[in-house]
Amino acid sequence: MKRYLAWLLLCGLLALHSALAGEYPEKPVTLVVMLPAGGPTDAAARVLADALSSALGQPFVVENRPGADGVIGVRAVLDAPADGYTLLFGIGSLVAVPMLQTPAPFDLQRDFTPVAAIGSYPFGLFVHPSVPANSVAELIAYAKSREEPLFYASSTPGETLATAEFMQATGVRMSRVPYKGFAQALPDLLAGRVQLAFGPVSAALAHVQDGKLRLLATLTPTRLPALPTVPTLEEAGVRGASVPSWQAIFAPAQTPAPIVERLSRAVAAALQTDAVRTRLGRLLLQIEMTPPAALTERISREHSRWQHFIEETGTGRP
Template sequence: MASQSTPRLAILDPFTAWRTNMSRLPKCLVVSAFALWVASVGAQTTYPSRPIRLIVPAPAGGPSDTAARALTKGMSAGLGQEVFVENRPGGNAGIGAGAVLTAAPDGYTLLFALAANAGLPHLSKASPYRSLTEFSPIAAIGGNTQCLVVPPSVPAKTLQEFAGYAKASTKPLMRGSNNVAEDMVATEVTRALGFTLDRVSYKGAPQMLPDLLEGRIQAAVLPVGASLPHVQAGRLVMLGCSMAERIPALATVPTLAESGVAAAPLITAHFVLGPPRVPAEIIDRLAAAVREAAQTAEFKQVMDRLLIVGSARSPAQTQELIQQAEAQYMRFARETGASID
C-alpha cells in the first residue's frame, strides 16, 4: 500500500506574498504600488539622504524667489540636508509646476507654487495640471500683495486719474504681466473703471522692470516687494493694492476698494507642494521643517522686508487655502470670460 505524504504548507516571506498578490493586478497598478511601497519604506528609515530641490516657477531675484531662498536656508538646517532652489520660470508659472507634477513622489523634488498657480488651470487651456489639488500639500506661507504701478512719465497719481489718461490716449496703453494673479487684479481694475490695457508678457518681474522704469510699457501689477524700492526712490508711482486694508508700510496707498474696485482682495500665498502621492511620513517631515524655518528670526526679517505676512500653515490648511484660491479664480473666469490663451 502506497504511503501518503503529508501536505506541506507553503510559507512565504512578506515580500514574496506581496509580489504574488501583485501579479494578479494590471501591470501599471503593480508599478505604482511598488513605487509607493519603496518610497514609504525609504521615508521611514533614511529620508532625507540627499539634497532636495525646491522648484520656483519664477526668475531669480524676484520676491517669490527671495522668500523661497530664505525658507530653504532654514529647512536645510532642520532636515540636515541641503534644500536648494531651482528656478523654472515661464508659462505663467506653469513650466516649473509641470516639472514637479511628473517627478518621483520621493520628497526630493518640491514646488514653491505661487498664487498664480492656483489660477492657471482656470485661465489657460495650456496648463499642465487641472488643479493644484493634484499635488501633495505640505505647507503654505504668506503671499505677495499685488499693486498697480506706473512710471513717472504717466501723468497719474491715483487709479481714477490713470483710468482717465488711458481713456483719452490715442493709442492703447501697455501693461506688463508675468502671471495670472497679476492679470486677475489688472482685469478687475480695468473692468471696474472702464478702460483697457494691452497685455505684454514677461517671464518675471526682473525682466519686466527695465521696460516699466523706462516707460516703454505704461503700467504693471507687481508684488509690493518688487515695486516698493522703486516707489521709494521715485522711479515708480503706486496707485493701488489688492489688500483688505491699508498696511503701515503703505499708509498712503489706497486699497483697490477705496479706489472704486469692488472685487474681493486677491487670496495670496506661496504653497510648498510635492508631486502626487508623496508618502505621509515625508509630508510630515517636510511640513515640520517648513514650520521651524518660518519661525526663525532670519526668515521673518526677509518676510518683513518683502511685506509678506502670514505664518506657516499645516498640510490640511494648505489644501483648504488652495481650494479657496481656486474658487476665486473660477468665479473670476466665469464672470469675466477672461483667458490668457
C-alpha cells in the first residue's frame, strides 16, 4: 500500500511538472472529427493534423466521433478538459444543429472559441441530362412548366437549406427525397430517378466530365478555378442560396488564449506550405484561412440566417 502511494505521488508530481513547465503542446493532441472516417471532412482534418504534427512537434491524432449530426463529437470535446489537447474539427452545419434539437445540446458561440477556418468545400447544382435545361434559367422555366414537381435529393441540413432557399428565391416547387449521404443519392441521380441535387462538387465532378450529369451552377462566391465555364448561382440570377460548408478548428471556450493563438498561427503557417495546399487542393477544398475574429463574425451572420429561415419555413423540425 505504501509503495502504491509512493508511485501515485511520483506520478502526480510528474504530471504537475509537465503542466507547469514547457510550452504547448507537450503531449499528443486529439483532433475530434464529427464525421465518419473517409469523407472529405475527415480527409481534410487528417491532412491538417499531419501538418500540425510536424509543425508543433507532437502528434495530432484524428479521432472520429460521428453521430447525431455531430453532437456526439462536440460533446466529447466539451467533456474533455479545456487545455488545448482536445480540439474540434467542425463544419458549417454546427451553427444550425443546436436549433434543430431540443433541448439545444450546445451553443457554438458560447461553448467554443474558434481557432481558424481553413476553407470550404464548394457545392454545386447538379441535374440529370434528361432534364431539358442547360442553364439555371432554363431549369426554373422547365420546373414551372411541369405539372408534377421535380425530385431533388438531399442528405444534410445544409443541402436542404440551400434547396429551400433556392425554391423560395425562384418560386419553384420541388419534392424532397432524403438520403443518408450524397454518395447514397448518386445512383438515383445518375439513373435519373431523382432529377437534381445540390451536392459537393468533388463528389460528382467525374460524372459531369463524363456527361452523365450536368453542373448548372456552383454555390460559391466566385467561379471555381477548376471550372471556369460554370457560373455561380448568383451570376445565374438566383440570390441567397448557399450551403455553409466551411471547415474549421475550434477549442473549448475556456482554453487559455496563448494556446489558441499558437494553434491559430500554426494553422495559418501550415496553409501556406505547398504540401498542404496541394493535398487540400486535390480534395477540391477552397483554401481560405479565416482568423478567429472573422470566423466568429461569420458564425453570428450564419446564425441569424439559419434562425430566420427555420422560423419562417419550419425546415428540419420533426
